[in-house]
Amino acid sequence: KAGVTQTPRYLIKTRGQQVTLSCSPISGHRSVSWYQQTPGQGLQFLFEYFSETQRNKGNFPGRFSGRQFSNSRSEMNVSTLELGDSALYLCASSLSGGFYEQYFGPGTRLTVT
């Protein structure tokens, strides 16, 4: 069974631009969660989608948004990028969210210059 895939793996953007990251969950998994990982703050929960609906959201500004498609694939968007948005963005999928074990993808390394 293929794992969680994320594209692109690396991205360099300039302040003020916007970016869209993509995540394909494990086949059959309906929940997708997004996390931001930085050296200073560690892993922080961004939001979770289940059946195309955002169920949970972490403490991040509205510049961070996401969506989920009918095939469970998910995208997250960051608008008006700031230097502090440089991070590894991780996607995790699980069967139905809540606390079913989450399987993580390799992440997208975003660098904002």
Added chain:
Amino acid sequence: AQSVSQHNHHVILSEAASLELGCNYSYGGTVNLFWYVQYPGQHLQLLLKYFSGDPLVKGIKGFEAEFIKSKFSFNLRKPSVQWSDTAEYFCAVGSGGGADGLTFGKGTHLIIQP
């Protein structure tokens, strides 16, 4: 908001030594507990999890963890480490039925010297 503390940020051990990594969380209600591992150059992998039942849980690669509710702890142990255990270890807690996602500790960087 709940928090997760991993007291050891960097641990260096020799092969065959015993390992215990501490994890404490702040939430007082029902929790689900996880340990994840991130090997160099690889993505996060689930080591073990606790949902309910026997507080001593066994995971992959000889790791185990004990949930002590009275101490709000979920410490990770391995009786004899190997060089291949060199990695970053994260404790994570879920609560409130998933309302806040998983809360992760800052991680422990474990280095095993051959």
